[in-house]
Amino acid sequence: MPRPGRNTYSDQKPPYSYISLTAMAIQSCPEKMLPLSEIYKFIMDRFPYYRENTQRWQNSLRHNLSFNDCFIKIPRRPDQPGKGSFWALHPSCGDMFENGSFLRRRKRFKVMTSEHLAPSKPSDAAHYLQQQAKLRLSALGTHLPQMSSYNLGVSQPSTFKHPFAIENIIAREYKVPGGLAFSTGYPLHNQLTTAWPHMYSTSVMDSAAPISMTSSDYSAYGVPIKSLCHGGQTLPAIPVPIKPTPAALPHHIHAFLSNSPQSLSPTSPQTATSQSSPATPSETLTGPASLQSVAVH
DNA sequence: CCGTGTTTATTACGGC
């Protein structure tokens, strides 16, 4: 409306938060992690609004990356060119967004507290560390497989109950192992174009798979499409986040990690103090498990 | 130096 003859919606400010936008960007790439500059690029490519005042919104975006627990920082491989780290989504942030709206998250994502996932067995800690070592290798080595989950006791960190969740929206790009499209009849296609008028249909959106869905498909709301952020598979792939996420780890594990050469930064005060919201009442994996054909354990 | 990352503060808005 600002400029009738031109791009109509396109140069309006998209109704999505920076968190949403960032999540989109991250989810849009196969590796599920992007350097800051690529996140910028993604947003600018798709949302013309953000081609201006870059200083302002990029500052805000960086603020969000650092401030929100839902983003984790992944170190760059030494031999990889470029500045800064990669950014990824925390595996447990799948249901961050309100159903049907990206304007607001349902709740600020916080890392889980130790009470919620403490393995409590030392062997678990060892196992965890082993996995982390592998993870780091795989991530820093070649490319990440698709998704990941820390899998440290947080068996079901969250469920994908929202067809409009950011991950689901972008998810059409995903190649789920075994070729299983996770789309599963969600109202993706139409909704995308209507719900995201601000977005340019570039690679992410226009490769629309032949998903025919009707409004009746909304009944799928309760279906846990857990394949994006959590990898569906039990396969963990995300490397050790730089971000401390101290509360997320059992103490003995955390102690371990502190010794890691990665030299985690000191715990962030705000994270340590509040241990609110299990964020898992949605734990109720209701839908037909047949949908994802992936182990949900 | 500039891009990146962290942190604090302020303001606005919506929900309860």
Place this chain on the structure above:
DNA sequence: GCCGTAATAAACACGG
């Protein structure tokens, strides 16, 4: 009105 979330501004540190 309070509280939580988000947007914005700004200061600062760090590293290539």
